[in-house]
Amino acid sequence: MRIDVVTIFPDLVAGPLGTSIMGRAVESGAVEFAVHDLREHGIGRHRSVDDEPYGGGAGMVMRPEPLFGAVEPLRAAGAHVVLMDPAGERLDDALARELAERPHLALLCGRYEGYDDRIRSVVDQEVSIGDYVLTGGELPALVVIDAVVRLVPGVIQEASHRGDSFASGLLEYPQYTRPETYRDLSVPPVLLSGHHGEVDAWRRREALRRTYERRPDLLDHVELDEADRTFLRSLGFDG
Numbered sequence: 174m175r176i177d178v179v180t181i182f183p184d185l186v187a188g189p190l191g192t193s194i195m196g197r198a199v200e201s202g203a204v205e206f207a208v209h210d211l212r213e214h215g216i217g218r219h220r221s222v223d224d225e226p227y228g229g230g231a232g233m234v235m236r237p238e239p240l241f242g243a244v245e246p247l248r249a250a251g252a253h254v255v256l257m258d259p260a261g262e263r264l265d266d267a268l269a270r271e272l273a274e275r276p277h278l279a280l281l282c283g284r285y286e287g288y289d290d291r292i293r294s295v296v297d298q299e300v301s302i303g304d305y306v307l308t309g310g311e312l313p314a315l316v317v318i319d320a321v322v323r324l325v326p327g328v329i330q331e332a333s334h335r336g337d338s339f340a341s342g343l344l345e346y347p348q349y350t351r352p353e354t355y356r357d358l359s360v361p362p363v364l365l366s367g368h369h370g371e372v373d374a375w376r377r378r379e380a381l382r383r384t385y386e387r388r389p390d391l392l393d394h395v396e397l398d399e400a401d402r403t404f405l406r407s408l409g410f411d412g
């Protein structure tokens with residue numbers, strides 16, 4: 174997979190892409206990143222990328238020419254172009270999985286108060302990472318990249334994202350590692366029992382419990398069997 178990022182702060186984006194699992198994904202050849210400085214398409218001696226809003230108002234707006242200049246070659250190379258924008262489609266597990274299927278993504282990061290609206294005519298999708306506004310699209314782009322790259326085959330063991338919170342529609346069950354007892358907190362005995370069937374059943378129940386307690390809204394979209402329902406009813410669920 175190839176991911177291009179367009180930003181006026183290339184260093185802000187490039188650092189994390191070379192670190193940890195992202196860095197390993199590059200070394201293994203599973204992903205290739207290219208970070209582009211939007212100012213290369215800036216206007217005039219100062220390589221300006223923004224200007225005051227028509228109609229007046231606070232803040233600056235990103236001009237269309239540098240954005241079009243950066244995006245058009247990426248589109249021509251076949252990229253699926255994503256504009257990072259708090260007004261975009263909200264990122265979730267399903268969207269991350271859709272984006273991970275694309276061989277080539279280009280993420281466009283804005284700054285300041287917003288973009289000249291004409292940029293929307295040359296992007297394929299607009300994505301938000303949540304209902305809050307950051308000072309720019311760089312951190313959101315990194316969030317999207319992290320969520321997507323870990324799903325690319327070969328980047329992490331596939332079994333570890335099949336059990337992710339949200340992948341099954343449920344939050345993830347609790348996990349433990351050594352030691353068996355820490356302070357006065359002990360690992361649930363079933364996990365030490367060696368009975369895979371019982372471990373799986375316990376994990377399913379704990380995933381249901383956690384989801385019911387923390388995110389009952391998610392249960393509307395999960396396939397529940399009779400054993401699941403019986404267990405949830407014992408917690409007070411009336412669905």
Ligand code: ADE
Nearest residue numbers: 257258259301302307313
């Ligand atoms: N740019 C600023 N805030 C953002 C958000 N929440 N999601 C995507 N891009 C953004």
